[in-house]
Amino acid sequence: MVHPHQGHLPYRFCPLCGGDLDQRVIKPKEPERLVCRRCGFVYYLDPKIAACTVTTYEGRIVLVRRAISPGYGQWVIPGGFVDRGETVESAAIRETLEETEMEVRLTSLLNIYSYPGSLVIIVAYLAEWMAGAPQAGDETLEIGLFHPPEIPWEDLAFSSTRDALRDYLARFST
Known part of the structure; x- marks a missing residue:
């Protein structure tokens, strides 16, 4: 199994004692883990969770053009990382509000996306x-409202956006 961080150490020091971290195999058939030379602490590189929404406004799909990297200037569905202590559902609602100024209510889970080599798991609702009219937030260059044939497929920032839109269209196409 190839670990996403194989070949480089993303962290050099133990968060408990400050000792140096090495990569070592702890269990056979598992990837190398970061282990403190001094205290033996095992630092697991767990994935980050992101939450997003596919939302429609006046019959059109809401996309945002990113004002930050990665994907600067490209289109995505509204979303972002879940904060520590926050539910995934709350993060999806919060991120949609931050990026679009729109208050939304989650109606169902669309899908969960993960990709080889990526440390992010995306939960799409x-x-x-x-309430609220779509307006660009501080991480958004502009809001786009698209009927399905108008979706800018060639200018989407992430595979998860493409996959979520395809799943949405498969579910609701007539």
């Missing part, structure tokens, strides 16, 4: 618009 279907959301219903409740």
Whole structure:
């Protein structure tokens, strides 16, 4: 099994004692782990969780053009990372509000996406618009409202956006 961080150490020091970290195999058939030389602490490189929504407004799909990297200037569905102590559902609602100024209500889980070599797991929800007109937030260059044939497939930032839109269209196409 190839670990996403194989070949380089993303962290050099133990968060408990400050000792040097080495990569070592702890269990056969598992990837190398970061282990403190001094205290033996095992630092597991766990994935980050992101939450996003596929939301429609006046019959069109809401996409945001990113104002930050990665994917600067490209289109995505509204979303972002889950904060420590926050539920995935709350993060999806919060991120949609931050990026679009729209209050939404989650209606169902669309899908969960993960990709080889990526340390991010994306949880996508279907959301219903409740209040607020779509406006660009501070991490958004602009808001786009698209009918399905107008989706800018060639200018989407992430595979998860492409996959979520395809799943949405497969579910709701007539």
